[in-house]
Amino acid sequence: MQFVLKPVYHRFEVGEFASQDYFDSRGALLLGKAQQVTPSLASFLNCQTVNTLHCECEFSNTIPSDLHASTLLRFPRTVPWLQRVYFETNLLKPELLFEAVHYVDQLVAHLSLHPFISSDLEFLQTSDKVTYKHSVNVALISYIIGKSMNFKGEKLRRLVLGALMHDIGKLEIPNEILNKPGALTEEEYEIMQTHPAKGVARSSDLLLPDSVLSAILQHHERWNGSGYPQGLVGQEILLSAQIMAVADVFDALITDRPYHAAIPPYHALEILLKSSGTEFSPEVLQALLCMIQLYPAGSVVTLNSGEVGIVLRFSYRNLTQPKIQVLSDAFGNPLETERIIDLSEDSSHYIQSFQHRRVG
Ligand SMILES: [Fe+2]
Known part of the structure; x- marks a missing residue:
């Protein structure tokens, strides 16, 4: 096993969260994964060569990297609107991301032939880019969850279309409410809550199937009945709307909004998991988790003990408790003898963060 630093070109934007660790040419950590870029960090990082850490070992082959963003750019109708995090993290397997993008892109192409739907989507694309981008991403995540739940054919198509x-x-909510930077007043929130019903009214002339209209209406319903507009509970909510609710909130959390900054996708998942069985369907969340690599093999992590290690094996059965090979002790000294910690068997250790201070 060997670790090498490879220079990368990346333009750092103020406010973005690092999708991985960045180092200088000597291996000193410049910016840790999930750390936010401040104005001074951006100007510092953008005027020098930054490197990322690569593990040249058998595990690196388990993370396919051949599906680069340039390959995905074959889908011009969809890719410009996608979240960058899907390209830059190993959250989704590249082949799955490619498949989902391909599917959504094909659907958008097909809809562009539909005179009414295409004009609504085009209007959304030009008048409210944030919502359009969000819609493409919710379609992508819904596709991935749908595949995980064995949706096929027309059932899958209706899910992604919804x-x-x-x-x-x-489109019918005033812009000053939609993009208000602060909290909404009670009255504004009531207006905002009308958008599912307004969406159905707007779509009812588009000859969409009833199940698609119902899913649009129910996408803000919550598993415990705390949602709107009808306060439906559990399985009263259409399965496709349960899926869209998870996809909707996941994408909202990882995106900069007028009222909150984006958070790293791993943290967003933790937030969703905390609401499993309350706000969100446990079955749907499990289906999403089955498609996600929380700590892909090859990830460098810091344990609560201060030791730094590399993830040896990712297991879908133990999403947060992979096997770790410790590389350095709490003081940054490289280990001379091999030390493996199986987090599923060692309750005294857990993953603290992806950041570490120094590469040995
Ligand atoms: Fe919504």
Whole structure:
């Protein structure tokens, strides 16, 4: 096993969260994964060569990297609107991301032939880019969850179509409410809550199937009945709307909004998991987790003991407790003898963060 630093070109934007660790040419950590770029960090990092750490070992082959963003750019209708995090993290397997992008792109192409739907989508694309980008991403995540739950054929198509159209009612919400930087007043929130029903009213002339219209109406319903507009509970909510709810909130959390900054996708998942069985369907969350690599093999992590290690094996059965090979002790000294910690068997250790101070 050997660790090498490889220079990368990346333009750092103020406010972005690092998708990985960045180092100088000597191996000193310049910016840790999930750390936010401040104005001074951006100007510092953008005027020098930064490197990322690569593990040249058998594990690196388990993370396919051949599906680069340039390959995905074959899908011009969709890719410009996708979240960058899907390209830059190993959250989704590249082949799965490629498949989902391909599917959504094909659907958008197909809809562009539909005179009414295409005009609504085009209107959304030009008048409210944030919602359009969000809609594409919700469609992508809904596709991935749908695949995990064995959705196929027309059932899958209706799920992704509903996800793409889920916020179409926002076209009828005043811009000053939609993009208000602060908290909404009670009255404004009530207006905002009308967007699912407005979406259905707007879509009812588009000859969409009833199940798609119902999913649009129910995408803000919550598993415990705390959602709107009908306060449906559990399985009263259409399965496709349960899926769209998870995809909707996941994408909202990892995106900069007027009222909150984006958070790293790993943290967003933790937030969703805390609401499993309350706000969100446990079955749907499990289906999403089955498609996600929380700590892909090859990830460098810091344990609560201060030791730094590399993830040896990712297991879907133990999403947060992979096997770790410790590389250095709490003081940054490289270990001379091999030390493996199986987090699923060692309750005294857990992953503290992806950041570490120094590469040995
Ligand atoms: Fe919505």
